[in-house]
Amino acid sequence: MADPSPYGVRAGAGTLRSGEGVALPHAWTDAGVLAAPASNGGQVLHLAVALCVLNDTYREAARLGVPLAGVAVTADGGFDDAWRSTGIHYGVELDTSGDPDQVARLHEVVDEVAEIPRALRAGADVRRSAP
Template sequence: MKISASIKSSFQLHEVNVETENNKKSISISPKTEGYGSSINGGELLFLSLATCFCNDLYREAAKRNIKIDTAEIIVSGEFGSEGEPAKNIIYKVQIQAKKHSDAQICDLIEKVDKIAEIHNTLRQGINVTLIK
């Protein structure tokens, strides 16, 4: 599955687009108040990526098990230090309401998704990011 993301930025313009297998979508993110760049930072998007991946995988795996989730909340947090330093202490918490299912079923589902979530596994294993000039 080929995925890409792009940003076009100039004064008071911040266009964000993502694409998966030719399915293009725009995301509305305002420019910074001073006019250039994004009003949200990469760390926020990274943590949102973790939460989004877990959420989507959670619903997919729940459907396989015939588990009806009423509500899911995924909260990701961590710390960034000085410029250029990677994140540290990334943690996440998952809360699920599923009235018709036992705590054991929900716990098993959460553990399964934690093991297969692709963004989580990418960060856990590390990957090279290459600049092409």
């Protein structure tokens, strides 16, 4: 991945859980997930992608029979002068003893099914509602 911008984030669990960040409970791991940083809206948007991909990696690995000891997902991107996203890219690091073909299939499946990336790719209308 390219050098991180001020909006770059990381979410990790299992053996790839880092020592710092916001601790979040996680259905797939006993110790939960550490996500960081989360100090501005761009980072929170990117964390939504990273956390979704991390969660779906665990879910799909269990379904496909790919053993996982740890997962870390980085996500980053930029914004133009009107604060429109210029795109989000993510990377996945796995601690696995799985067969390389199984692992490649896992990455493909997660990229297809991860809900937050899918929603962002499709576009979303965001509006303020009345209280």
